[in-house]
Amino acid sequence: MEKRYASIWFKYLRTDRHAIRRPELREIPFVLAEPLHGRMVITEANAIAEAQGVTRGMVVADAKAFLPSLIVIDSQPQLASRLLKALGLWCIRYTPVVAVDPPDGLILDISGCAHLWGGERDYLALIVSRLRSRGFHTRIAIAGTIGTAWAMARFGKATPIIANGSEIGTLMPLPPAALRLEPETVDRLQKLGLRTIGSFLHMPPSVLRRRFGDRILSRLRQALGQEDEHIVPLRPIPPYEERLHCLEPICTAIGIEIAIKKLLESLCKRLSGEGRGLRTAILKCCRIDGKIAQVAIGTSRATANIPHLLRLFKLKIPKIEPALGIELFILEVPKVEDTDPVQEALWSSSPGLEETSLAELIDRLKGKEGTRAIYRYLPDEHYWPDRSIREASSIAEQPSTAWNTDRPRPTRLLTRPEPIEVTAPIPDYPPMLFRHKGEVHAIKKADGPERIEREWWMDTGEHRDYYDVEDDKGRRYWLFRAGHYDDGNSRQWFLHGFFA
Amino acid sequence: MATMKESKQEKVNRLKQDMLRWQGFVRPESHAARIGLGPVEDAFPNAVFPPYGVHEFISGGREEDAATSGFMGGLLSRLTEGNKTCLWISTSRILFPPAMGAFGVRPDRIIFVDVQRERDVLWAMEESLKCNGLAAVVAELQDMDFIQSRRLQLAVEKSSGTGLVLRSNPRNIGSTACTARWRIRPLPSALEEGMPGVGPPRWQVELLKVRNGNPGCWKMEWSRGCFVPVMPSIRQNKALQLQKIS
CATH class of the missing domain: 3.30.70.270 (Reverse transcriptase/Diguanylate cyclase domain)
Structure with a gap:
């Protein structure tokens, strides 16, 4: 030009x-x-x-x-x-x-x-x-x-x-x-x-x-x-920006939705033409009174799918305060990534982590107000139970090491171990009975100890000797004793988890 | 007269099958669709664990929660075969993902969603059950009324996932629209005679309600990567027989 x-x-x-x-x-x-x-x-x-x-x-x-x-x-x-x-x-x-x-x-x-x-x-x-x-x-x-x-x-x-x-x-x-x-x-x-x-x-x-x-x-x-x-x-x-001027100020949810749809249509047409998809988008609503109301959405995978993006924005519409009316909508896309070309499969593939519908579901869950966090865990090379897993950075990240399943681990692990009172016959033997929250559990079967050392380069403290025990009613627990046996210290037994 | 009776019996059976079909239970072509629950599975209509349904698990404490989680892990390992994904929704999560490995589920195929309130659990579960990309959705909920469970059941029937609801210490157990209601209690484990230590997890699996099925109670064990029904040993059998004789 x-x-x-x-x-x-x-x-x-x-x-x-x-x-x-x-x-x-x-x-x-x-x-x-x-x-x-x-x-x-x-x-x-x-x-x-x-x-x-x-x-x-x-x-x-x-x-x-x-x-x-x-x-x-x-x-x-x-x-x-x-x-x-x-x-x-x-x-x-x-x-x-x-x-x-x-x-x-x-x-x-x-x-x-x-x-x-x-x-x-x-x-x-x-x-x-x-x-x-x-x-x-x-x-x-x-x-x-x-x-x-x-x-x-x-x-x-x-x-x-x-x-x-x-x-x-x-x-x-x-x-x-x-x-x-x-x-x-x-x-x-x-x-x-x-x-x-x-x-x-x-x-x-x-x-x-x-x-x-x-x-x-x-x-x-x-x-x-x-x-x-x-x-x-x-x-x-901004390399990707769409504007929509309104003849009349808009102050209804339906009006805003129509505006977002129009903006998305022109934006996604351009994005998909370039083989790209958006990761974050910001909708700025310029109001008559000169203020700007804005909402943002994020996606876990680059996408230019209009119905999906519209659904994400629909979750946010109640947060937009139109006041006297909105006269200009601006849709900005600060983060854009290349998308993998989507092949339309003739038969539906198995529902794995790469599934588009799953990524869209996660975006929707993330956009909802009540959701605190979404996690996926990968194994980490630590024996300490709390550190044996780490959060995956993306939905498709693959584990770099194998899951370690040769040691028994409880299905439910307390975030904070609860102190228990214990009767144990001789040092390094599993306890005979333990008292937790006023209830006495007589231990019938036990395995252990499994000693897990603290990683001294990460934190200091006592090592733990873990026992998995089963009481007379068949309930299975994961107990540990912190540190070496010591007469002076009675508060050194803890309940850390429950086995299936 | 005998032929008349037979034909009556056949008619009843046919009508039963028709009713099942109308209610969405499709008779499977073979028993390959079975999930490996053994005698428990026979309690379900057509003797197959219904894959498109919401299952409710009642639990009475943290120990039972743990046992139920283990049992669910066993179910998930079958449901997520072939690198499928499942979702675990809860408000306060203490599930320890590596333990799922022992039940045959790869912990990295579980996506954990932490939400703030019970209402959000229901919303998230319904939304996830509508999604085709998931093999199963697990939710930890305390209470669920009939309408809520009906919504979940309808969502499940449209997609092809399984919903598992773990209800820990429910305040009231009313009727729900779920396919089945379970209760899993831990039982003392057993090893080969004379061996020390704790054996493989063993549960008392109770089917309190099954739609179009027969409720019952079984003893199960999770051993070498599959559910094994616990049969009374020879010595216990003898003891039982002695009891009967006396």
Whole structure:
């Protein structure tokens, strides 16, 4: 696509802002000044003051000498950049790529945008009239390169819309300052009598480089479109984003659902065309009152399945507060992954972990409010019972080691071992009976001990001697004694689990 | 007269089969569909463990919970044959996954869902039972009324999974729409005579209710990766006979 750029120049950016805030300043000359080397120096003068001969860089005392009614306001150093940023964000409605061009301009990448507003002329007129109605002196030019648009916005006399390819003719009569050069270079060009760009445009590059440096050549090439120039957008452009404007504000759940469906349809069409699927999606609902309500969903596997995503969003709809109504829906997809091509099986495969319907079920469970967590466990190479398993990081992760089943392990394991009182005949023999919660269990059969050492590099404490025991009623328990046998310490027997 | 009687008996049998068919119990072509529960399985209609149903397990304490979990593990090992997946939903989970390995279920094929309230367990279970990608869904619930169980049963009939509900210390055991109601109690294990230590897990398996089946009570053992019905040993048999004679 043919590149088109618009450059906006706010000639009186800071004074306009003061005039907007204080209407009484609109009709009188005033300047912004800041102290420099012990003198107050004018940094910006409004249009009326400039018409009467006050210019930037003048000392305030000199200006007051011939214009006693001049009002002086202290200039705020960060004001210009803040203002430009705010104006740039406002301009995002005309194009997604807006860059700040300090100290007093904006650059808009309008490639493929202008026709939405009925052509470049109407587009330009609309932006200028909107900005002027807010009180800013605005000049704007549209061209095929940033350099030419910048030059025409500031120095252009004729039409502000420059067709691609006619840059040379347009730039010829302009002064060298229109090339965005340093003041020293501009001064030197002036001294040498090169008062227009045309006067040195056809000089050999080696000559220009020797006298004025590399920069002038690069600026010339940029303005003529022979060298690429990049701008940094104010807002990074999300690669996958869908917008839906509403004619009427929406405040019902059904309306929101229809909106989400429309957004998903266009998004998923694009995603599946590129062989990709989304992992997370954020729905932003811009309300009439200026606030944004947003909900997010996540999937355990990249997917572009509309019914599934819609079902996930349906679980979240009750959380969206429409207030007076929603006027704009934005669906952003920050995380996208490649999807494996899905082969439509003629016969249904066995329901394993790779099954799509299972992944979708887990997404739904995750999205539901009452769900705390979803786990899958893999074996880990530890003997300590609590550490013998670890959580799987993904649904399809395969165990790296085999499950260890040669030792008896209880089907139910208490998260915190419960202390018991025990009668044991001699050390290292299983107990004869134990008392737990007031009930005495007489032990009939027992296995053990199985000594499990603490992993000293992970934590400190006593080792455990585990016994699996069965009482007279056939109930099977997993008991352990912490540490070595010790007369002084009676609280060293614990119940840790229940066998099947 | 005899032929008349026979034909009457045949008619009754045929009608019984028809009723079973109307209620969703399809007569299997062979006994390959059996799950390996031995005499317990004969109590079910057509003598096959109904795969598309919700089974309710009543338990009276933590020891019985453990025994029931083990028994469920045995069932899951059959249901998840061929790398299938199952879901375990609970509010406060103390199941120790590696122990499932002893019952033939690969613990990494179980997905654990922890939820906050009992209501969420029911929602999650119904949602999972509708899913075709699962072999079985286990839920730990305290109470379940008829409507809730009916919802689960309807969800199961549409998909092809099995639902197992472990009801620990239920406050009231009303009627439910479940296919069967079980109670598993631990029994003293037995090893070969004279051997020390604890034997393989042994349970008293009680079928309190079976839809279109015959409730009963059996002794089962989980040994070498399958359910083994516990027969009275020769000596016990003799003792029984002596009792009868006297």
